[in-house]
Amino acid sequence: MLKSFVLTFFLTSIAIVTWGQPDLSYYLPEGVTYDPAIPTPKAIIGHEVGEWHVTHDRLVNYMYALDRASDRVSLEVTGYTYEGRPLLLLTITSPKNHEKLEAIRTQHLQLTDPSKSASLDTKSMPIVFYIGFSIHGNEASGVNAGLLAAYHFAAAQGKEIESYLDNTIILFDPSYNPDGMQRFSSWVNSRKSQVTSTDPSDTEHNEAWPGGRFNHYWFDLNRDWLVAQHPESQARVKSFQRWKPNVLTDHHEMGTNATFFFQPGVPSRVHPLTPDKNFELTKRMGEFHAKALDQIGSFYYTQEGYDDFYYGKGSTFPDVQGAIGILFEQASSRGHAQESINGVLTFPFTVRNQFTTALSSLKAVNAMREDLLNYQRQFFKDAVADAAKDPVKAYLFGAPKDPVRAFYLAEIIARQNVDIYKASATQTINGKNYEAASSYVVPLNQSQYKLIKGMFEKRTQFKDSLFYDISSWTLPLAFGLDYEELKSAPALGEKVTQPKLPAGKRIGGKSEYAYVFESNGYYAPRAIYRILNRGLRLKVASSAFYHSDGRKFEAGALLLEVGSQEKSADQIEYIVNEIVEKDGIDVYAFNSGLDYRGVSLGSGSFLPIKKPVIAMLVGDGVSATDAGEVWHMLDTRFQIPVTLIPVNVFDRASLSKYNTIILPPTVSTPSISEATKERLKTWTQNGGVIIGLENAVGWLTNMGLGRFDMKKEEEKKDAPVKARPYGDIDEYTGAQETSGAIFEATVDLTHPLLYGYTNPRMAIFKSNNLFMEKAKNAYGNPVVFTASPLLSGYISKPNYAKVKESAMAGVTAMGQGRVIGFTDNLCFRAFWLGSNKMLMNAIYYGPLISSTSSR
Numbered sequence: 001m002l003k004s005f006v007l008t009f010f011l012t013s014i015a016i017v018t019w020g021q022p023d024l025s026y027y028l029p030e031g032v033t034y035d036p037a038i039p040t041p042k043a044i045i046g047h048e049v050g051e052w053h054v055t056h057d058r059l060v061n062y063m064y065a066l067d068r069a070s071d072r073v074s075l076e077v078t079g080y081t082y083e084g085r086p087l088l089l090l091t092i093t094s095p096k097n098h099e100k101l102e103a104i105r106t107q108h109l110q111l112t113d114p115s116k117s118a119s120l121d122t123k124s125m126p127i128v129f130y131i132g133f134s135i136h137g138n139e140a141s142g143v144n145a146g147l148l149a150a151y152h153f154a155a156a157q158g159k160e161i162e163s164y165l166d167n168t169i170i171l172f173d174p175s176y177n178p179d180g181m182q183r184f185s186s187w188v189n190s191r192k193s194q195v196t197s198t199d200p201s202d203t204e205h206n207e208a209w210p211g212g213r214f215n216h217y218w219f220d221l222n223r224d225w226l227v228a229q230h231p232e233s234q235a236r237v238k239s240f241q242r243w244k245p246n247v248l249t250d251h252h253e254m255g256t257n258a259t260f261f262f263q264p265g266v267p268s269r270v271h272p273l274t275p276d277k278n279f280e281l282t283k284r285m286g287e288f289h290a291k292a293l294d295q296i297g298s299f300y301y302t303q304e305g306y307d308d309f310y311y312g313k314g315s316t317f318p319d320v321q322g323a324i325g326i327l328f329e330q331a332s333s334r335g336h337a338q339e340s341i342n343g344v345l346t347f348p349f350t351v352r353n354q355f356t357t358a359l360s361s362l363k364a365v366n367a368m369r370e371d372l373l374n375y376q377r378q379f380f381k382d383a384v385a386d387a388a389k390d391p392v393k394a395y396l397f398g399a400p401k402d403p404v405r406a407f408y409l410a411e412i413i414a415r416q417n418v419d420i421y422k423a424s425a426t427q428t429i430n431g432k433n434y435e436a437a438s439s440y441v442v443p444l445n446q447s448q449y450k451l452i453k454g455m456f457e458k459r460t461q462f463k464d465s466l467f468y469d470i471s472s473w474t475l476p477l478a479f480g481l482d483y484e485e486l487k488s489a490p491a492l493g494e495k496v497t498q499p500k501l502p503a504g505k506r507i508g509g510k511s512e513y514a515y516v517f518e519s520n521g522y523y524a525p526r527a528i529y530r531i532l533n534r535g536l537r538l539k540v541a542s543s544a545f546y547h548s549d550g551r552k553f554e555a556g557a558l559l560l561e562v563g564s565q566e567k568s569a570d571q572i573e574y575i576v577n578e579i580v581e582k583d584g585i586d587v588y589a590f591n592s593g594l595d596y597r598g599v600s601l602g603s604g605s606f607l608p609i610k611k612p613v614i615a616m617l618v619g620d621g622v623s624a625t626d627a628g629e630v631w632h633m634l635d636t637r638f639q640i641p642v643t644l645i646p647v648n649v650f651d652r653a654s655l656s657k658y659n660t661i662i663l664p665p666t667v668s669t670p671s672i673s674e675a676t677k678e679r680l681k682t683w684t685q686n687g688g689v690i691i692g693l694e695n696a697v698g699w700l701t702n703m704g705l706g707r708f709d710m711k712k713e714e715e716k717k718d719a720p721v722k723a724r725p726y727g728d729i730d731e732y733t734g735a736q737e738t739s740g741a742i743f744e745a746t747v748d749l750t751h752p753l754l755y756g757y758t759n760p761r762m763a764i765f766k767s768n769n770l771f772m773e774k775a776k777n778a779y780g781n782p783v784v785f786t787a788s789p790l791l792s793g794y795i796s797k798p799n800y801a802k803v804k805e806s807a808m809a810g811v812t813a814m815g816q817g818r819v820i821g822f823t824d825n826l827c828f829r830a831f832w833l834g835s836n837k838m839l840m841n842a843i844y845y846g847p848l849i850s851s852t853s854s855r
Contacts, residue, residue: 003561008729019326021048022042025149026196026352027351028148032156032157033157034152034155035070035154040151041062041151043065044058046058047819050348050351051353052189053185053347054558055182055377056178056182060085061147063174066154070153070154072092073154073781076088076089078090078235080177080247081215083178085182085183086551087178087232087394092154092164092169092172093168094165094166097165100842102125104169106833107170108126109121111322111377112376117380122373123370126168127167128169128171128243129171129249130243131170131172131359131361132248133175133251134176135314136214136221137175137215138189138253139253139352140833141353142253143175143353145354148358149358150172152359153170153362155422158274160477167366168369171243173723176232180213180214181212182195183212183804185212187204191204196336196337200256209619209622215230217632217635218631219628222250223310223829225313226326226455226473227285227763227830228333230830232512239416244323245318245373246373247318247364249361250316250328253330255332256333256345259331260353260759261305261328262329262357263306263347264286265306266305268277268639269307270309271316272454274308274316277375278319281422288361288364289364292357293356293357293360299390306329307466307468307469308591309468310469311454312470312473313680319449320454321448322376323376327544327558327626328362330350333345339547344785351729358370363801375537381775383449384445388442391487393444393487393489393490394442394489395476395486396440396667397439397440397482398440404521404523405481409501410496412455413440413442414498416451421492421832422494423439425491426439429582437495438502449612453768457792458472458477459471459792462792465794465796467737467740469740471739471741472741472793474600477742477763477792478763479833504580504585505586507589508589508590508591511562511569512563512569512588513563513590513592515560517585517587518542518553518585519558520757521584521756523584524583524585525837526639527558527613527641527839530578531560538608541554541606542605542848543555543598545595545598545603553658556754556755559601560576573598578698580703612640612660613658613660614641614661616664619645619649619670620668620671621665622670623666626825627695629643635834647670650672650674651676655679659688660689660691660811660843660846661688661690662690662693663691663692664692665695677705678707681705684813685815686816688817689818689848690706690820692706692822694768694823696821698710706814706819707810707812708855735796736769736799739767740765742763742766743763743791744761744786744791745763746785747762748782748783751849753820753849754783761786762834764783764808766825771823772808775807779854780854782807782853784806785804786805787805791805811854816849822838822839
């Protein structure tokens, strides 16, 4: 009897997977009628929801069809992805609300202004609900559920939906990540069999590197809400700040063997700036999700596994701005159907769970409407009161030697609807000079007080030692800026609404002899490539020298000769003007090379720079996000071409084409033949430069390319093992991870890797447990962590002992070539601008580093 039941269940499951494609009745709630004038998804996309993975073009077509057919829907294009796909936002509400939408928005924003919010009657105000899907492109149940949600919101009939839409402004984002979504849908659709394979080993369930999770440059967009470095994030942050929603939902997927998760997450892992009331409201909303999932028989969990700490995540970003962020995580079929420990998991089943919680979210925000509106009002009222009690009254930041980095931080701050001002006057504080032209002030006495604290604070004490993401992101440290906590309200200069990229200056007019510019500016690497790519010769100073007017130029300044070039003085002047205007660099004209205080311009201490021809290893075994950060920086910031060589092509690639090879961090050891390793050694000995990042440093050492010894655990002979409860395994091992913290290092400003830096101390972002031994060579330690290096974030005690006075960078000479290793991320998530220059210096000046400094 039991065998018969099992066989029947197995055959039924196979039948569902193979032939049983559900229609709309599988998803839609019972007892609801739908307006026949509103097209169903199938009528536009050509297949039932869940039968195929919808492609982005078809998704867009359906949203436009709803816009045309329904007076509940209005559609706008808020931006475009890197690949040119439109970013859509639908506003869905009742027709009568559409007629006065701007008035509703304006009134709603007054809730965030304590000087106006007290007079508002929240009993009659609509709530603003932002709902978005699949920021990770291969977590496709969300975006496909969005088809159903959009249809339901536009076409459902009856008093319930009409009441909801009268009382709700729905901001509907059908695809947070169009480029990744399209990449994934193309993969699974092109590999779907007529008889669906549920085998996890099937090609449909194993996408090729880098997968559809990421955007075009392989960034995780769910880490970009706060700093908004990508067009997708910038568009949605603009919409968020324009409306200030009360609730934002974020539909994700997780491992196939899981069930369904909804927030709140682990209580001890909530950021301290998030009010306790936020957790309470999130928990109340969870009761609506639980009831809805119970009704369809779906299992779920909550208050486990996930945190609410990093404000760069979509479900946490709202929590510091008077709103509630909700994360949904659905077990993923990673295709159309897949075996799991819970049986065969079908794509339609995953879509139904996401759709069900989209509806329960709408129900919850309506049932809790007044509470959520009142919470938003109280949040900003409390924020202003907390600001008044805070001993810090404002933050001042700037970079007189590099106004571009200060500009980029100002841009992030202004984008988040934070009031920011230019400094009213040049001033010196704690020995640091803050020039009015390149410094900014952010007063804390404003409604976004808590978000400002979240951007600027340094924190080293935590309730919990586990983090789903990074534990610190102090933005002035990330940008390598000087900054101060001002204890009295400062005089404010002009308010900054749209920061403008600073332009450089021409000093001394046109020269027939030479031009010089310093390498302090952020875009100096772009200026260097601009010159070299035009066929001009450029040299870098290895010693200080002087202009005839007495100005001193430090090592790292760039010398562009005029008379000896193949281009005319007029042509060179045109390029110089480009550097000034486009790269924000100050360029000085020299009319004589004579210098009795330092070295003359004809000195051998000026070293020629070669145009870099760069290759970077990508593909299986390589960390896509880390490789993407380097690609994005070179391509979009510095406009330097880089050849991305897949691992499976590397063995047959002609290395002689390149003079620089970058090895990004790895997630597993890439498969490279022994013959290629030998070719790499020969290529390096003949003058090539290899740059290894993070754990690629260990890989280089194992291949015999460089000497980068790591600190090891000290063996304690006969030491008794401390007993620990079995149930603490995950918590203890997780606490040993350094998920992302900020440490202080001392730097050798005379070393070529540090050309262009002016501060002998630097903030370094560390998200690994790699601790390099210092070189025994006295000249071989250009970057070393201090004896008390923790600036902000969490690190375990054993790992903190290791990071102290460990090396972060090192160089090994191999013949005429150099192997350069960095244990940490130099361009983290596109906003860690403070350390970018070290990587660029390794590219430009690696060949010039003396072998005497080899590790």
